[in-house]
Amino acid sequence: MLFNSLSFLVFFAVVFSLHQCLPVGTGRKLLLLVASYAFYAAWNPPYLLILLFSTMLDWLLARLIWRERGAGKRRALLVVSLIANLSLLGFFKYGDFALHNFQGLLATVGVAYVPPAWNIVLPVGISFYTFASLSYTIDVYRREIEADTSLADYALFVAFFPHLVAGPIVRARALLPQIAHPPKATAQQIGWGLTIVMIGLFFKSVLADTLLAPVADAVYDAPGSYHGVAALAGILGFAGQIYFDFGGYSLCAIGLALCFGYAFPDNFRAPYAARGFSDFWRRWHISLSTWLRDYLYIPLGGSRGGELATRRNLMLTMLLGGLWHGASWMFVTWGALHGAYLVAERSLRARFPMCFEGKTADAVLTVLTFTLVCLAWIPFRAPDLWTCVALLDGLRQPAGAVANQWMAIVLMLCTVAWHWRTRDIALEEVAAAWSPAVRTSLITLCLVGVFLASGGDDRAFIYFQF
């Protein structure tokens, strides 16, 4: 059930109305839990069992870890949780990929091996809820939170439908206390929540799906046929599509949660105006980048083991971050590029600190970061390296563009300008300055845009596949 679908509109209307009718407390929580399971079952009901298994196992293991005094046993219990969760993720997400790579490996030594047909559908959202669930057991192991939550509360933390299938990857430490003492959404919260849902839907349906996706799809589907400005439009088009798609989804998730009184963290903060790559990763998919930082980069040693070890840790984190997005070497390539960017930036900052100061340096760094981020999106979107090469080759050959390609370029330039202007300001601060007339105009624009863009082929959110 997509946020931009009619079925979700009906689903939300029913769940929200019932939620408002019930008194604050257990009834509301149970309603949200049942609704979240129904939301998940809409994709593939049998996969609800995997979600239930993962939930119950982690809840149980966390309690055992919390009670256990012996360090060895606690560690063993954590390893069980890690193995169980990552095995599920590995089997469903990387099974086919592993088999085909194994086949390729055997072929290099002359062994013909035909892997069995892999007809297993990836359970939607498994990457997101696995990471959310793991954050709980790890935090309990680290004694950062107590494992005193009830099974029902924990199940709602894992399955709460606004974040279930594509994040933000909420932390147990942030959401469980809210579930334990369910908040009552104020009229202001509901109004603002619905407003950001509208903005998110406008991002997704109008900007990502209607204006940018056709430009990007055309260029990536026939990379050798587009040159010069047209190829550039395709590259910028995808950079815009993925931002407005996932950024739009995240805004919807935050807004929906707010309608029920729950606070989710920001997932994007003007990423295309980032000053360097470390700054980019503080602005792009923040809930994933902080998860990788807290549960991978820092446990690997972070920046504590010298320059070489830091570089290794950065590369490993970004390679695995790339692989998290999907079972493909193209995602690993994207991760490798970002790892290399981070390592290079770190070295340059250490060697030439003066070059990173001042307004001119800031502007140059921002433009350079945006350009390199856009180039890194090429392997992320392209099905193979040949497509990447063809697209980059097309860029070198002068050629014009048609109207929708120019529009994609202009839209992206406006996006960068908007990010630049608001990179240190939260959306809430910007919105607070809007007069009632501006608020009404913007919400109407979003509603009319979403209505006008409806009725075509509904695209799933890009991050659902991850």
Place this chain on the structure above:
Amino acid sequence: MRSSIFSSDIYTRSRAIPAGAWQRPLAVSVVLLIAGILMLESALAGRGFRPNVVDSSQRWAQERKRASELGHRALVLVGASRALLDLDLTALGEDSGRVPVQLGIDGNSYLPVLADIAADDSVTGAVIVEYQDSALGDTAFDAQAQDFVREARRERNLTVKFNFLAIEATLASFRQRFMRSYADGAGPFVALTTRAFSPRATPQYLVTLPSRERSADYSLVSMPYTYYDRAARNAGFDDVALRGAPRDVESALSLRIRGLASANFPDFKDNAARIATMVRRIEARGGEVVFVVFPRSGLVWEADAKRYPRADFWDRFRMETGAKGVHYLDVPALTTFQCPDGSHLDKRDKVRFTHALTRAISDDGWLRRSS
């Protein structure tokens, strides 16, 4: 820089709400949206547009399911646009005493669908097939019809019937039945920019009904150019200029059609044998299959007669398969119908044609009324 301060917000438990009212702007916006939609619907109504359902593989799958569930009571229609446009299902139901099930697929060979129902022993009703000469050259079955058949099989094999796609399709269908903005599968943007306020908007002459039956009102289209366009497409000409005086266009098309060669299908015999096997399989379980050559007129008829001479195609098909068949030219009551676009009947002729066709079929002793 704020970005570095914000990274700890991952543990946020409350969000700042921008000061000022949000409910009123939201309510006013919703009212404005509804007013805008009503204005658009009103403008579309003024231009003669009306809501209609949109055909899809899911809708076809639902009808395909009915073909199985109705058993002997089903009268299954297989074919392409003529099966969809020329027959009135209510009249067909009244005349045959059966429940019509429309499985026609616009612009597609009937072979994949006939193969699918032949292979399904639960389909035991009668079948009317819109005969297409071109289908006898179809060996690959790589038509859109294959996708429809696959979708229907996928839905049949679903262990759990509750699924998002089915719910979404039902809701979208409901919306399309009541809103002109979605007529013919268009979206509101197309309706706004090319229909509601454009004096040159193409009128909505084609309507799909919930039963998948279609109706064409040719009084709404520009004639004779729509007819020339259809004749050119039917003959496979994509390089004929359809501008200029009607007489000149007609002469140019006629000249090209006279030069058409007869089609040569090396697999004709094999395909005919396959079709015969399908027919026998349906008949073996009590079903009945009748092939019908639907009317065509003018240049479309001329082009078909040149490319598919009756003796080499229809007559040979009947002989090779031994199948039951009705050719409109053999039934005087059917020859009186004129196709405005050369290929399909106008909606005003559907009922009369359906009665005439069912009479012709029953006169031959086929498709007797179901008790």
